[in-house]
Amino acid sequence: MRIPIIAGNWKMHKTISEAIEAGREIEQVVQSSDVEVVICPPFTALSALSALGLTKVKLGAQNMCAEVAGAYTGEVSVLMLRDTGCQYVVVGHSERRELYGETDELVNQKALLALEHGLHPIICVGETLAQRKAGETERLVIGQIERAFTGINKAQVHEVVVAYEPVWAIGTGETASAEDANAVIVTIRQTIAKLYGDDVASEIRIQYGGSVKPANARELMKQSDIDGALVGGASLQAEDFGAIVNYK
Numbered sequence: 317m318r319i320p321i322i323a324g325n326w327k328m329h330k331t332i333s334e335a336i337e338a339g340r341e342i343e344q345v346v347q348s349s350d351v352e353v354v355i356c357p358p359f360t361a362l363s364a365l366s367a368l369g370l371t372k373v374k375l376g377a378q379n380m381c382a383e384v385a386g387a388y389t390g391e392v393s394v395l396m397l398r399d400t401g402c403q404y405v406v407v408g409h410s411e412r413r414e415l416y417g418e419t420d421e422l423v424n425q426k427a428l429l430a431l432e433h434g435l436h437p438i439i440c441v442g443e444t445l446a447q448r449k450a451g452e453t454e455r456l457v458i459g460q461i462e463r464a465f466t467g468i469n470k471a472q473v474h475e476v477v478v479a480y481e482p483v484w485a486i487g488t489g490e491t492a493s494a495e496d497a498n499a500v501i502v503t504i505r506q507t508i509a510k511l512y513g514d515d516v517a518s519e520i521r522i523q524y525g526g527s528v529k530p531a532n533a534r535e536l537m538k539q540s541d542i543d544g545a546l547v548g549g550a551s552l553q554a555e556d557f558g559a560i561v562n563y564k
């Protein structure tokens with residue numbers, strides 16, 4: 317059985333004190349949920365949130381370096397993330413791909429390194445509007461998955477979370493219809509089945525992301541293959557994020 321996982325990506329928002337306040341509030345509002353809840357604050361707030369000892373809310377980072385240590389000014393390593401107590405790390409978010417030129421190969425390197433050091437990568441894939449209009453969604457997403465999973469062995473797959481995030485739906489208020497999102501997620505699961513077999517594919521959790529809000533969370537979560545959400549804007553307010561987590 318796949319336990320749904322709902323993660324909040326705070327992007328470049330919240331100072332340490334704001335993060336502490338939001339973390340405490342979220343812990344309260346998600347108390348009775350049976351969903352796995354993760355928040356991904358900026359790096360600067362990870363340790364402070366970890367020190368709160370939240371029990372219902374796990375921590376994730378929004379990115380990490382593809383190298384373990386060395387002369388990489390401005391980067392944060394997997395060991396440093398482990399040090400903060402975080403358990404998840406988002407890799408290949410479309411903003412990283414688009415604004416910082418991250419390739420599928422780099423995403424793969426980061427995912428492998430995260431797994432090697434005991435962090436769960438949340439691997440983001442998804443098409444742009446132009447790609448969708450050109451009918452390239454499936455081909456693109458299949459390729460992103462194949463490249464992101466290169467070298468990940470069968471025993472590691474269940475440690476990974478995939479987030480299907482159509483780029484045109486991120487931060488725009490536009491959501492893929494629940495059926496369309498589910499159809500792409502089924503394709504992702506089939507791709508994983510081809511790589512690792514049906515049993516492995518039936519275990520991996522695949523989230524939808526892109527303007528998820530309290531009003532559409534239930535419809536999305538009702539779909540056969542959607543196992544959670546990666547939430548940007550609506551994760552910044554505890555009330556909204558709580559309403560998404562408590563979608564039932």
Ligand code: PEP
Nearest residue numbers: 486487525526527548549
């Ligand atoms: C995201 O940043 O991953 C995201 C899905 O953002 P939003 O929910 O704001 O569209």
